Amino acid sequence: MKKSSYFILPLALALFQSCAVNMSYSGSAFKKSFNSITADELKTHLYVVAGDEMEGRDTGSEGQKKAGRYLIGEYQKMDISHPKSMTSFYQPLSSEALKGRRVALPPSDNILAFIEGTEKPSEVIVISAHYDHVGMKNGEIYNGADDDGSGTVALLELAEAFQIAKKAGNGPERSILFLHVTGEEHGLLGSKFYAENPVFPLANTVADLNIDMIGRCDAENCGKDYVYVIGSEMLSTELKKINEKANNETVKLELNYKYDDPNDKNRLYYRSDHYNFAKNGVPVAFYFDGIHEDYHKPSDTPDKIDYQALQKRAQLVFATAWELANRKDRIVVDKK
Numbered sequence: 001m002k003k004s005s006y007f008i009l010p011l012a013l014a015l016f017q018s019c020a021v022n023m024s025y026s027g028s029a030f031k032k033s034f035n036s037i038t039a040d041e042l043k044t045h046l047y048v049v050a051g052d053e054m055e056g057r058d059t060g061s062e063g064q065k066k067a068g069r070y071l072i073g074e075y076q077k078m079d080i081s082h083p084k085s086m087t088s089f090y091q092p093l094s095s096e097a098l099k100g101r102r103v104a105l106p107p108s109d110n111i112l113a114f115i116e117g118t119e120k121p122s123e124v125i126v127i128s129a130h131y132d133h134v135g136m137k138n139g140e141i142y143n144g145a146d147d148d149g150s151g152t153v154a155l156l157e158l159a160e161a162f163q164i165a166k167k168a169g170n171g172p173e174r175s176i177l178f179l180h181v182t183g184e185e186h187g188l189l190g191s192k193f194y195a196e197n198p199v200f201p202l203a204n205t206v207a208d209l210n211i212d213m214i215g216r217c218d219a220e221n222c223g224k225d226y227v228y229v230i231g232s233e234m235l236s237t238e239l240k241k242i243n244e245k246a247n248n249e250t251v252k253l254e255l256n257y258k259y260d261d262p263n264d265k266n267r268l269y270y271r272s273d274h275y276n277f278a279k280n281g282v283p284v285a286f287y288f289d290g291i292h293e294d295y296h297k298p299s300d301t302p303d304k305i306d307y308q309a310l311q312k313r314a315q316l317v318f319a320t321a322w323e324l325a326n327r328k329d330r331i332v333v334d335k336k
Helices: 005-026 028-035 039-049 052-057 062-077 145-167 189-196 237-249 307-326
Strands: 090-093 108-115 120-130 174-181 205-211 226-230 254-256 284-288
Touching (some): 005 028, 028 307, 039 052, 039 145, 052 062, 062 108, 062 145, 062 174, 090 189, 108 145, 108 189, 120 145, 120 189, 120 307, 145 174, 145 205, 145 307, 174 189, 174 307, 205 307, 237 254, 237 284, 284 307
Parallel strands (some): 120 174, 120 205, 205 284, 226 254
Antiparallel strands (some): 090 108, 226 284
């Protein structure tokens, strides 16, 4: 039977579209940026951010401020600035804004770094991590290397990767906001403040990719190349598909959806900074390694981080953000 051109044309278009999507991960621009995210650089940053001199980075403490100055210094080295509407990298939070869990906290700051999109600058992808931890208790430093030093330094590497692409003439079409929030350990306070006082309208925020603990393994997964992904289809079925495609074409981790349920007894969907975006209708994906034996203990130190795992997980977030930033159409919110 002779094939009809009626079927050939749609097939050709489908193949073309498939190739176009594949090119986003096989092109030299993506590969160079993707490969710039390295275990060695993550380790170098983390030994500073989660070092003893940061004294556990409690919200508003001098140790947290030191960590913040380090982050800003690294962005400045990359020639990455803050959003144009801001006078500095800092979004200040007063003690009043930081009232949470009946603990009086000193003023603190969210830290915002920004790469403007080349084609659709008003549409923004937020990549978030909290840079606070729980400080010191009884003279012991709670370094918070995994929680959330791992996410904090991942943001630095992701920013560098996008900036490499930009300097080569392949900057993201949509804007990228690298959002280091404060006060997470006291009730998601920094992300709550940002959601209530957004630098970019939440209506223009395409998605939040939140990174909170991606440097270790939990008891049931040690020895596996995996990451928990939480919330990626709660609001947008497209986001989960994009994340899975990014994973399949790059790092090929086992994506574990064990906690991807608002009714899970651990309630992890509600326990990190993505939730303040999700409750305002912004699609989210939360990347997480699980609850391990050093969670919220002084033994959560940089020497216990699996830097190869940290690299792969950060690269997955980058690949997902790359597609979100460069695809033709913004993802839609199709679930509530």
